Amino acid sequence: MSSPVTTEASHNDPLMSKSHNYKHLTPEEVEHFLTKGWLRVPGAIKEENIDKWMQDLWTRIDYDEHDKSTWHSEYLHLPRHREVPAEEFAPEAWNKIVDIVGGEDRIDPVRERYYGDAFIINFGSEDKTTQTVEYRPQDKDGWHTDDDWYRLFLDSTGNAMTVIHCAHVKDCKQFTTVTAKRGDVLLLHGLLPHTTSANHLHYARVISNPHVSLHSPLNLNRPDGNYSLLEQVILRNLGRDAVPEFQPTRERKSWYPRNAGFKRAKAQDELKRMIAAAKSKGLDESTVDSIYLRQGTKEFEEFERRNGFDKDINAETGLVMVQHTVGEWVPAGVSST
Ligand SMILES: [Fe+2]
Numbered sequence: 001m002s003s004p005v006t007t008e009a010s011h012n013d014p015l016m017s018k019s020h021n022y023k024h025l026t027p028e029e030v031e032h033f034l035t036k037g038w039l040r041v042p043g044a045i046k047e048e049n050i051d052k053w054m055q056d057l058w059t060r061i062d063y064d065e066h067d068k069s070t071w072h073s074e075y076l077h078l079p080r081h082r083e084v085p086a087e088e089f090a091p092e093a094w095n096k097i098v099d100i101v102g103g104e105d106r107i108d109p110v111r112e113r114y115y116g117d118a119f120i121i122n123f124g125s126e127d128k129t130t131q132t133v134e135y136r137p138q139d140k141d142g143w144h145t146d147d148d149w150y151r152l153f154l155d156s157t158g159n160a161m162t163v164i165h166c167a168h169v170k171d172c173k174q175f176t177t178v179t180a181k182r183g184d185v186l187l188l189h190g191l192l193p194h195t196t197s198a199n200h201l202h203y204a205r206v207i208s209n210p211h212v213s214l215h216s217p218l219n220l221n222r223p224d225g226n227y228s229l230l231e232q233v234i235l236r237n238l239g240r241d242a243v244p245e246f247q248p249t250r251e252r253k254s255w256y257p258r259n260a261g262f263k264r265a266k267a268q269d270e271l272k273r274m275i276a277a278a279k280s281k282g283l284d285e286s287t288v289d290s291i292y293l294r295q296g297t298k299e300f301e302e303f304e305r306r307n308g309f310d311k312d313i314n315a316e317t318g319l320v321m322v323q324h325t326v327g328e329w330v331p332a333g334v335s336s337t
Contacts, residue, residue: 020226024095030229033100037189037233040178044093044185053082053117057206059277060270061121068126068202075196075326076121077259079267081274081290083114083303086210090115093163093185097212100187101160102228111213114306115163118263121206122326124199131200137175142195142326146211148258149308153248157214160230162188164209189233196326220246256311261319264309267292 022030033039060078064070087094098104107113150158164186177197180186188194190211199205218231220243227235235241267290274288285293291303304310313319 022099024092025099029096033187033189033229034232034236036176037192038176038178039096039100039187040180041090041093041096041185041187042181043183044090045183046088046090047183049084049089050183053119054206056274056277057119057121057204059273062273065204068123071123071204073323074123074125074199075323076119076123077263077323078117078119078121079260079263079270080116080118080307081267081270081292083116083291083306086113086115086212090185093187097161097163097187100229101212101214102230106214106216106228108213108215110306111158111308112211112306114303115208115210117208118210119206119208121204122196122199123204124202126202128198128200129202131198137177140195140197142324143193144195145191145193146209147190148320149256149311150254151250151252153217153252154234154243154246155217155220155248156252157190157217157230158254159190159211160214160218161190161212162192162194162209163211164188164194164207189230191234198326217252220244254308254311255314255317256319257308258314258317259320259324260307260309261321262323265321 020030025033029039058065060081061076063072086097098107101107145152146159146162147156150156152158178186218228218234220227220231220234220240222231222242225241235243271288271290271292274290275285278285278288291300294300301310
């Protein structure tokens with residue numbers, strides 16, 4: 001357990017000219033987040049949450065856990081059937097998130113305040129088990145930030161942080177491969193590009209990647225210097241004490257999440273298989289836990305709102321209806337289009 005700490009100002013760093021009170025971050029964790037833009041919280045997910053949601057994973061995707069010849073896709077994104085409040089899912093990670101964003105009162109009270117079972121599964125492949133070619137991280141395809149539902153500006157907080165349970169991460173001058181164990185949580189600054197790594201072990205590597213949304217943009221001009229860690233990361237990377245001249249160049253906008261298109265298209269088929277599995281055990285449909293069985297209720301409406309499904313589809317970009325693949329390695333000297 002971490003104990004409450006106060007990090008005192010570094011005399012050379014104007015951004016740290018004020019002391020900050022962190023209740024759940026150690027000085028080492030503060031420094032790590034400031035310099036790397038991410039933080040690992042080992043074993044932060046409650047075991048019961050993992051067990052409960054993983055037990056019907058194979059039913060949902062219709063693959064045989066013990067027969068890899070049935071693993072038809074290397075990479076799958078699933079929709080969300082169940083949710084719990086973020087602080088209940090991984091309490092210690094939530095406490096550190098609150099410290100990083102500068103207080104719980106900055107967090108949007110609705111958007112993504114629940115975490116769910118929208119798993120992303122990287123199965124690897126038989127070919128990759130014998131692959132020995134090594135490439136540079138910068139030659140990897142698929143680097144991105146998670147911003148498929150809003151117009152991104154320097155101070156945007158639609159995705160203030162990406163929360164990953166088991167993954168591989170990096171930053172632009174410095175590339176870091178992160179391995180994680182079951183139950184670990186990785187907290188990433190929302191502007192930190194990341195990508196998947198190849199799964200050479202050919203097993204079901206499962207993560208979920210919810211986000212932390214704030215109700216207001218970041219403030220990159222605080223005369224009192226009381227910047228949150230999220231703000232400090234940006235300022236440090238810009239080499240600035242403040243960015244008083246920053247103004248969004250266009251209207252701020254948000255839409256229905258573009259990538260929810262192909263994920264939600266799977267929900268009804270998954271639900272049918274979950275119901276069939278229950279019936280095969282002599283159980284009633286009502287024993288199946290899925291929000292999609294409660295459409296038309298207040299609870300479903302709240303679920304829709306929390307996940308941005310009440311918003312309009314972006315007329316310009318529409319919805320992505322094709323599952324994207326795991327990013328490929330592009331050998332140096334070969335350009336990708
Ligand atoms: Fe991502």
